C-alpha cells in the first residue's frame with residue numbers, strides 16, 4: 036500500500052498553519068490577561084466567602100455559583116474564534132495524515148502527539164460550547180497544545196508510512212483512540228486542578244492580580260477539574276482494558292507488567308486515589324487537586340518517559 | 355470539631371453508605387479489634403492503601419524486571435555492583451512477585467471486602483426504606499426556595515407528589531410535606547464496581563494458578579507438539595500438570611515476511627504470516643491455518659501466537675575422515691532490524707577432531723570498513739555467511755551447561771583455524787584437511803508463544819461489569835427533594851422546596867426550580 040505523498044504534504048502544511056493560528060490565539064488570550072476588561076468574578080467570590088463563614092446563608096453560595104458567567108472581553112472572544120479556526124485546521128491535518136496512509140493516524144509518537152493535541156483543544160471547545168465556565172482557561176489550553184505541536188514537528192516528526200505488523204489491529208483503533216481522548220480530557224482536568232490550586236491560594240491571600248480576576252472562582256475550577264477527571268477515569272479504564280484485550284490477542288497474555296502497562300496501572304490507581312480523596316474527610320480540595328496533578332504526571336511519564344527512556348514491547352516506530 | 359451546616363444535614367440524612375470516620379477505640383481486646391477492623395475498612399485507610407499500591411508499583415516501572423527483561427536486570431546489576439545486589443535482595447527486580455507487593459494488594463482487598471459487605475447491607479436497606487423524613491429546617495439545606503400562594507396546602511402537596519412521581523422520583527408523603535429521592539443506582543453502581551474488582555482478582559489468580567505460557571522456536575518444514583519438552587521457555591501455574599497441555603500439534607509449512615522497500619522506513623516490517631498445518635488432537639483431521647501477528651491459532655483453551663522470526667542457515671559439514679557428519683538448518687539469533695544473525699555450528703561427531711564454527715548470517719550482505727560485515731535489508735536478497743572455524747574439543751562432555759547460540763573458545767581446548775565468507779552453494783575447505791563446510795541455503799524460523807489462561811474470561815467480564823458500575827457511580831447523581839406546605843398566620847400557604855445532593859456535580863438548583871415552576875403554573 037503506497038503512501039499518498041501529496042496528502043502527507045498537505046497534512047504537514049496544515050499542521051504549520053494550525054500552529055500559526057494557535058499562536059495568534061495565544062497572543063489574544065495573553066492580551067486579554069494584560070489589558071482585558073475585569074470580570075465580575077471577584078466580588079461574587081467575596082460574598083460567597085462571607086456567606087460560608089457566617090454559616091447562615093448557604094443559599095447565597097449556590098446562587099452565586101449559578102450567576103451568569105463574567106462578561107467576555109474582546110481579546111478573549113478573538114482568542115476563542117482563532118482557537119476554533121486553529122482546531123479546524125488541526126483536524127484537517129489529522130484527517131489528511133490518516134488519508135495519506137489509509138489508516139488511523141496514530142502509529143507513532145508524532146501522530147499520537149498530533150491527535151492528542153487535537154483532543155485537548157476539542158475537549159476544551161466542547162466544554163465551552165456546553166456552557167461550562169472554562170473560557171478563561173484558554174491561555175492554559177492553547178499554550179500546552181502549541182508546545183505539543185512544536186515538539187511533534189521538531190523532535191518527534193516521522194514521515195507518513197505504513198504500520199509495522201504489531202500495530203495492524205482493530206484494537207489499535209479502539210485502544211489508542213480512547214487513550215488519545217483521555218490525553219485531551221486529563222490535560223484539561225489537570226489545567227483546571229493547577230489553576231484551582233493557584234486560585235484557591237489567591238482567594239486566601241488576595242494575590243494573583245489580573246489573572247485571579249480573570250479566572251473562574253476556585254469552587255468553579257474545582258468542579259471543572261472533578262467533572263473532567265471523573266469523565267476521563269472510566270474512559271481511561273476502558274483504554275487500559277482495550278489495551279489488555281489487544282495484548283492478549285497479540286502476545287498471549289493480557290497483562291505482563293511491561294513498563295507501559297505498569298505506568299498505565301499506576302496512573303489508574305492515582306486517579307482512583309483522586310476520586311477517593313474527594314469523598315474522604317480531610318482530603319477534599321487542595322490535597323485532592325495535588326493527587327490529580329500527580330496522576331497527570333504519571334500519564335505524561337507513561338507517554339514521554341516510557342517511550343524514550345525505557346524499553347518494552349510497546350513499539351512506536353519512528354522514534 | 356465544628357461542622358458546617360451542610361455537613362450536619364448530611365450526617366443526619368446521609369446519601370452514601372460510605373463508612374463513617376473512625377472514632378476513639380473503646381477499651382478491651384474486643385474493643386481494640388473492632389476498632390482495628392473499622393480502621394482497616396475506613397475511607398482514610400482505603401485511600402492510604404491505594405496510595406501505597408501506586409507507590410509500590412513504581413520501582414517496577416523504572417527498574418528492569420526479571421519477568422520482562424532478564425538481560426536488562428543482569429546488565430543493571432553488573433553496572434551497579436553495590437546498589438544492584440542490595441535492590442535485588444529487596445525484590446526490586448521482581449516487584450510484582452515480591453512479598454511486600456502482595457501484602458499491599460491483599461491488605462487493600464481485605465479492606466475492600468470489609469468495606470463492600472456492610473455497605474451492601476446498608477444500601478439494600480436504604481433502597482427498601484421510604485425517602486427519609488423531611489428535615490425540620492429546610493432553609494439550612496444547600497438549595498432552598500420558598501413562595502406564598504393561595505392554594506390549599508393539601509393541593510400543593512398532591513401536585514408536588516404527582517409531579518415528582520412523573521419525574522421518576524421515589525416519593526413519600528408525610529404530614530405536611532413530601533419527600534422524594536432519586537439516583538439509587540449511583541450507590542448500586544459504586545458497590546458493583548468495588549465488588550467486581552474483587553472478582554477481577556479471582557480471575558487473575560486463576561490464570562496464574564491454572565494457566566501456562568511458553569515459547570517455542572519452529573523451523574520451516576518442522577513441527578511442534580504441545581508438550582513440556584518442546585518449549586524453550588515454559589512457565590506453568592502451580593496447579594497446572596503435564597496432562598493439562600492441550601494435545602495439539604502443527605507443522606510450520608512456510609513463514610512469510612514483507613518489508614518496506616524504499617524511503618526513510620526502508621526495511622521496516624510490513625507483514626508477517628505463518629502457514630501451519632494443524633492437528634487439534636492426534637486423531638483429528640489436518641487443517642491449514644495462517645497465523646499473523648494479531649491473529650493467533652486457537653485450539654480449545656490454548657492460543658498460539660506468532661511472536662518473532664529469524665533465519666536458520668543450512669549447512670553440510672564433512673570431517674577430517676571425509677564423512678558427512680552434519681546436514682541441517684540451524685537457527686541463528688537476529689541481532690538488529692536488518693537481521694544480521696549470529697549463531698554457532700557445533701559438530702561433536704567430527705573426527706579425528708571435533709569441529710565448531712562461529713557464524714554470522716547476513717540476508718543482504720555488505721562489508722564496510724567501519725561496520726565490518728553486516729546486513730542492509732532484512733529480506734534474503736543477497737545472503738552470505740561469515741564463518742570462524744575451530745577444531746579441538748568442544749567440551750560438551752564436561753558437564754558445563756552451554757548455550758546452543760554461542761561458542762565460548764575460552765577455557766576450551768580449541769584451535770582457531772581460519773575465517774571465510776560463503777555464498778549459497780559455496781564450500782569452505784578447512785585448513786590442514788580438518789574437513790569442510792558447505793552453505794547449502796536457508797530456512798526461516800518462527801517463534802511462537804503458546805498460552806492458556808482459564809481465568810481470563812472471568813477477568814474480562816468482571817472488569818466489564820466494574821466499568822459499567824463505575825459509569826453508573828460517576829454518571830448518576832443521588833439527590834433528595836422536599837416540598838413542605840404550611841399555613842402562615844395571615845392564612846396564605848407558604849411553600850418551601852429544598853434539595854440535597856451527594857456530589858456538587860449537576861444542576862440541583864435547576865431541579866428545585868423546576869418543582870417550583872411546576873407548582874406555580876396553576
Ligand code: HEM
Pocket residue numbers: 306307310311314370371372373395396397398400404462465466467469470544548551827828
Ligand atoms: C481496589 C481498590 C479501590 C479502588 C480502585 C477504588 C476506586 C474507587 C473509585 C474510582 C471511586 C469513585 C467512584 C465515585 O466517586 O462514585 C470510589 C468510590 C468509593 N470507594 Fe473505592 N476503591 C477501592 C477501594 C475501596 C475501599 C477499600 C473502600 C472502603 C473504605 C472504598 C470505598 C469507597 C466509597 C465509599 C466510595 C464512594 C465515595 C462516595 O461516597 O462518593 N473503596 N472508589
